[in-house]
Amino acid sequence: MTNYLEFEKPLAEIEGKAEELRALARANKEMDVEGEAAGLDAKASALLKELYKDLTPWRKCQVARHPDRPHCKDYIEALFTEYTPLAGDRNFADDHAVMGGLARLGDVPVVVMGQEKGNDTKSRIERNFGMARPEGYRKVIRLMDLADRFGLPIVMLVDTPGAYPGKGAEERGQSEAIARSTERSLNVKSPVISVIIGEGGSGGAVALATANTVMMLEHSIYSVISPEGCASILWKDSDKMREAAEALRLTAQDLKQLGVIDQIIPEPMGGAQRGRSESINAVGKAIEAELKALKKRQKGDALLKERREKFLKMGAKGLAA
Amino acid sequence: MNWISNYVRPRINSLFSRREVPENLWTKCSECGTMLFHREFTENLNVCTSCDHHMGITPRERFHALFDGNVFTEVDVPAPLDDPLHFKDQKRYPDRIKAARKDTGEREAMLVAEGKIGRTPIVAAAQDFSFMAGSMGMYVGNAIIAAAERAVAAKRPLVLFSAAGGARMQEGILSLMQMPRTTVAVQMLKEAGLPYIVVLTHPTTGGVTASYAMLGDVHIAEPNALICFAGPRVIEQTIREKLPDGFQRAEYLLDHGMLDRVTHRKDMKDELVTILRMLTGKGPAVMGDLPKPEDVVETKEKPEDAPAKPKDEAPKT
Ligand SMILES: [Zn+2]
Numbered sequence: 001m002t003n004y005l006e007f008e009k010p011l012a013e014i015e016g017k018a019e020e021l022r023a024l025a026r027a028n029k030e031m032d033v034e035g036e037a038a039g040l041d042a043k044a045s046a047l048l049k050e051l052y053k054d055l056t057p058w059r060k061c062q063v064a065r066h067p068d069r070p071h072c073k074d075y076i077e078a079l080f081t082e083y084t085p086l087a088g089d090r091n092f093a094d095d096h097a098v099m100g101g102l103a104r105l106g107d108v109p110v111v112v113m114g115q116e117k118g119n120d121t122k123s124r125i126e127r128n129f130g131m132a133r134p135e136g137y138r139k140v141i142r143l144m145d146l147a148d149r150f151g152l153p154i155v156m157l158v159d160t161p162g163a164y165p166g167k168g169a170e171e172r173g174q175s176e177a178i179a180r181s182t183e184r185s186l187n188v189k190s191p192v193i194s195v196i197i198g199e200g201g202s203g204g205a206v207a208l209a210t211a212n213t214v215m216m217l218e219h220s221i222y223s224v225i226s227p228e229g230c231a232s233i234l235w236k237d238s239d240k241m242r243e244a245a246e247a248l249r250l251t252a253q254d255l256k257q258l259g260v261i262d263q264i265i266p267e268p269m270g271g272a273q274r275g276r277s278e279s280i281n282a283v284g285k286a287i288e289a290e291l292k293a294l295k296k297r298q299k300g301d302a303l304l305k306e307r308r309e310k311f312l313k314m315g316a317k318g319l320a321a
Numbered sequence: 322m323n324w325i326s327n328y329v330r331p332r333i334n335s336l337f338s339r340r341e342v343p344e345n346l347w348t349k350c351s352e353c354g355t356m357l358f359h360r361e362f363t364e365n366l367n368v369c370t371s372c373d374h375h376m377g378i379t380p381r382e383r384f385h386a387l388f389d390g391n392v393f394t395e396v397d398v399p400a401p402l403d404d405p406l407h408f409k410d411q412k413r414y415p416d417r418i419k420a421a422r423k424d425t426g427e428r429e430a431m432l433v434a435e436g437k438i439g440r441t442p443i444v445a446a447a448q449d450f451s452f453m454a455g456s457m458g459m460y461v462g463n464a465i466i467a468a469a470e471r472a473v474a475a476k477r478p479l480v481l482f483s484a485a486g487g488a489r490m491q492e493g494i495l496s497l498m499q500m501p502r503t504t505v506a507v508q509m510l511k512e513a514g515l516p517y518i519v520v521l522t523h524p525t526t527g528g529v530t531a532s533y534a535m536l537g538d539v540h541i542a543e544p545n546a547l548i549c550f551a552g553p554r555v556i557e558q559t560i561r562e563k564l565p566d567g568f569q570r571a572e573y574l575l576d577h578g579m580l581d582r583v584t585h586r587k588d589m590k591d592e593l594v595t596i597l598r599m600l601t602g603k604g605p606a607v608m609g610d611l612p613k614p615e616d617v618v619e620t621k622e623k624p625e626d627a628p629a630k631p632k633d634e635a636p637k638t
Contacts, residue, residue: 163531165551165559170569171577175530175550183504183536202488202497203531203550210501224488224497224528234410234490248493249406258405260494308508311501312466315459318405 003273005062008051014044048270055219057245061227063219064198065161068273070280071130072099072114072157075197078277079284080105080112086146088139092172095136097128097164100143105155105288111147111190113140114157114208117198130199131164134177137207141177141184148188153291156208158196161226163204181207186308189301191294195265195283196220196252197272212307213290214260216252217279218267222260223250249319259317263290350374366586375523375543375586379425380432380447383482387445387590390613393436396444398429398467401459406493414491421453430455430485431464435471439594439606444472447482450524457529458489462499465533469506478516478597483534487527500532507536516600518593521548521571521580539596540580541589542571548579 004012018040021033055063063069076083080103087094100113115132118124147154163174185192185207194211200222209222216222225233227245232238255261265286268275297303347356352374361370366386367378385391408414422428430452435444446468448455455461465481472479488496510517519537521530523546531550542548549569557564567573571583584592591608598606 163550165555167556167560167562167564167568170549170551170556173535173577173579175548176535176579178531178550179500179504179533179535182501182532183508186501186504186508203500203528206497206500206528210504222494224493225490230490243410247406247408247410248490250494255494258494260498308505311498312505314498314502315401315405315462315495318402319407321407 003066003068005059005066007059007062011044011047011051014040014047018044052270056242057221057248057251058227058242060219060251061221061241061245063271063273064221066271066273067119068276069198070272070276071119072116072159072197074276075157075280075283076103076112076114078280079287080110083112086143089135089142091135091138093133093135095128095133095139096126097130097132097160098136098139100139102152105284105291108153108291110153110155110291111143112155112157113143114197115160115204117159128164130160131162132160132204133164133166133169134172134174137163137174137177137181140181140207144181144184144188147190151190153191153193153294154185154188154211155287155291156192156194156211158194158200158205158208158222159198160201160204161199162201178203178207182210185210186311187304189298189304191291191298191303192307193287193290193294195287196222196261197283201226210307210311212294212303212310213262215263215265215283215286215290216255216261217265217272217283218252219271220252221250222252222255223248254319257317257319259314351376368586373544373585375545377450377484377523378586379427379451380449380482381427383447384432384434384436384445387438388434388436389438389440389611392613393434393445396433396435396467396471398431398433398460398464401463404491405459405495406491408491408493410491417453417491425449425452427452429460429464430458430489431461433464433468433471435475435477438590439598439608440611441594441597441601441603441606442475442477443480443593443597444468444475444477445480445482448484448529450484450486450522453489454486455484455529456487456489456496457485457499457503458492458496459499461485461489462502465503466506469509472515473509473513476513476515478518478601479510480518480520480593480597481533481537482520482522483525483529484522485525485527485529487529497528500528503533504536507533511538516597518596520589520593522546524548526550526552535579538600539582541582541584541592542574542580543586543589544571544583546571548574 018037021037025031025033083103084101086101097115099116103112115130116127117130118127192211194209194214196216198220202224227241228238230244231240252264256264265282268278272279346359348359348362349356350369353372355371367376384393404414430449433446468479517537518539519534521542525534525548547569553564574580575583594606
């Protein structure tokens with residue numbers, strides 16, 4: 001069953017009609033509906049193109065959060081071999097919102113990690129909807145330590161609404177854990193690659209996106225605050241999320257222009273949720289190519305220096321008026 | 322879920338701009354309601370003389386009290402792009418900046434200065450909560466980088482006073498990028514072997530807490546300061562329960578291992594001097610109000626790294 005977004009409703013109607021016709025024809029062999037159904041298919045595909053040609057920032061937010069979009073676990077399972085999950089922060093717990101471990105990309109051993117949102121009620125609760133607690137960020141630090149010690153590249157997949165705003169998370173030092181994980185990622189000599197595959201939610205995302213190369217899927221978002229949160233603070237009205245999404249410039253296209261991200265990975269027509277394996281493969285190819293390029297520049301602490309310089313320089317470019 | 326706490330400015334807001342308050346006015350303590358004679362209140366560093374409640378203090382007032390002989394030199398901060406996103410909510414971002422400049426008389430939300438405290442040379446940076454809630458945008462990032470670079474060049478420790486509602490939303494992702502940028506600044510200090518002390522003041526929240534404010538060699542907070550990542554209101558909405566008394570206040574964080582000390586504003590200078598002199602291998606310092614450094618006839622200028630006690634200094638009494 002396809003999960004349609006609100007703006008895809010007209011599409012749902014056409015695709016639904018075609019589906020109904022074909023179901024009728026299966027029950028009644030005398031009916032010839034194929035011509036009509038094919039017409040509807042063509043109409044649907046034209047409409048899909050029209051809808052996705054120029055997505056507004058708010059629509060991009062909806063696509064980025066689409067439940068059928070491939071998540072971290074899907075990418076890790078499809079792109080890597082010998083994935084060996086490593087758990088725990090050696091201090092308090094294992095945070096299931098952050099998954100990661102050792103794996104091979106092609107032949108190359110890497111440390112891979114990312115936030116996992118889950119894909120049904122049970123796994124969403126287990127994963128805390130991809131919102132990490134301090135333990136998650138401390139696990140990230142531990143995995144980075146491991147990568148740095150053995151010279152393994154680090155691949156991070158970002159998909160989170162943000163760090164978890166909870167009582168225990170605050171008591172155990174959410175701020176400190178995030179600060180230290182960002183600090184650690186600016187201290188490793190290994191190549192570091194981040195891909196924002198869905199939602200890059202503020203401080204909870206930046207800890208996993210302080211990389212030599214930051215890439216974004218075409219319809220993913222990366223923002224200092226959710227459009228809803230921004231609307232309720234600046235507009236004093238959380239229904240102004242469309243306006244906030246526009247103003248925040250959170251799309252991959254704007255972020256590329258600002259020099260905050262390095263590369264945009266195209267999604268299939270209708271978004272990653274409609275072409276899951278296509279998206280996963282595109283991300284895999286992009287990571288492999290980037291890893292090759294970074295490895296060529298990996299001498300001593302060259303990549304570490306490059307990473308720091310890149311962030312120090314950030315903000316020099318504004319958007320065109 | 323948003324990491325900018327929707328912190329509401331306290332009612333004491335009007336107190337921030339001293340210039341508008343005539344000398345003979347009374348100031349009401351926002352905690353106990355006592356009417357305080359304004360001059361007495363400012364002489365007490367904006368701390369209530371009746372209940373010890375610490376109210377907001379501007380960087381300039383703080384530096385005035387902090388540095389020996391009230392003398393400090395401002396460190397230049399490179400100007401960032403004005404309005405990189407062409408941001409507009411109910412107001413245009415440039416208009417909000419203009420209004421904040423007019424209200425505060427300051428250029429932006431952080432002031433960087435150098436000078437001596439207890440005869441100890443330092444660089445200090447202080448965030449200005451009265452300027453757009455002290456929010457961290459590119460200017461604040463540039464200020465922290467400039468402070469770190471100056472500290473490294475002059476081989477001085479950096480003392481940073483944090484105060485912010487979080488990131489500057491009007492700079493979008495570029496405000497978020499100040500988290501890694503300021504982290505690089507802290508790394509410069511650490512790699513140069515220089516102390517970095519953070520004094521967390523009310524309130525320090527969001528991305529500020531989750532970057533440079535939690536990366537100090539020593540963390541000192543002012544009493545009762547709210548220090549958090551997610552604001553209490555956001556947490557209450559998420560977990561749908563009342564939070565305990567004192568949650569996310571300085572004393573609570575001290576109990577939970579996130580701070581080294583909670584120190585009264587009037588004792589802060591002496592404490593900073595004591596810690597910094599030990600960390601940099603200097604002898605004990607003279608405490609209290611010292612005259613301007615240039616007013617003192619220094620018989621022999623000792624090199625800054627000399628562990629021996631300079632002649633004009635006596636042990637702490
Ligand atoms: Zn009082």
